[in-house]
Amino acid sequence: MALTLALESSSSSRGEGGGDGHGSCRPRESMFEKVVTPSDVGKLNRLVVPKHLAEKHLPLPGAAARAGGTVLCFHDARGGEAAWRFRYSYWSSSQSYVMTKGWSRYVRDKRLAAGDTVSFYRDGARLFIDCRRIRRAGVVPAVPPRQPQQAFFFHNQQQAAVQPQQHLVVAPRVVVVDDEVEEARRRRCLRLFGVNLELELRAEPLLLDLQL
Template identity: 60%
Template sequence: GSSGSSGRSAEALFEKAVTPSDVGKLNRLVIPKHHAEKHFPLPSSNVSVKGVLLNFEDVNGKVWRFRYSYWNSSQSYVLTKGWSRFVKEKNLRAGDVVSFSRSNGQDQQLYIGWKSRSGSDLDASGPSSG
């Protein structure tokens, strides 16, 4: 396997189906602990309180900046600041899948993707009741 291709290759890290609370009023995405510790390790315990900023590029080349931190209270890793904007713009709903990947190049650029639960990018559910 030669890695001399000019195309940007990225390694898929993990996917997560968002829950109602991920796209709800809490404005945060919970990242499964084993994925968080493996792919987005926090530098040290004192940083985890304030969190770090992670930049993710989407398929359109737009860069999203999320605050990533560890909540001791719920023992969970979360993306907070910036997440609600992503949810709004992509019109994410519970059951939709968010995917994370990382470039194999020197820059280690992070990428974020999404797909609706139905598998299509179109919302074919018609007018929502309620």
């Protein structure tokens, strides 16, 4: 069954209920949203699902919980063939519900950052996931931060790290962005083709040569 994607430009209501007007699908009912924490998008490779939301919308049969969880398949609310498979389980040690395996890929592909919002929808037995970025100062990124695009990409972010004193020379559009959240680690964030490059925060101002 194909999903009809009528482009509704923007619904005025931004409540947790409806689609938020990014041109996505219809016959879903919202389950819940979460503003992701630094840990949710960091090296822990897991999303903590708030317990009350998990037990209300994504109950784990208990047998499944003891059996090491289950695998949930979420369709991408933006359409496309992409289906996101996450291991979903209960960690008795921390008494929390988590999505583990597969989650880090979603974070990477969607360029999720702390403060962004992930939304989970359901249409009958069909599950959907969507996300939206936080409101950011600065320009809209040159490349929309979506889909497993095969754009220019630093393979080794270590090598891509920019020393404060270096000049950064780039070709197309570049946007310097201040992350709103992620105050846990105070970092500067340079957004390049949808890739976040993290710079050590120094007293000195950042020196950049932007050749646009």
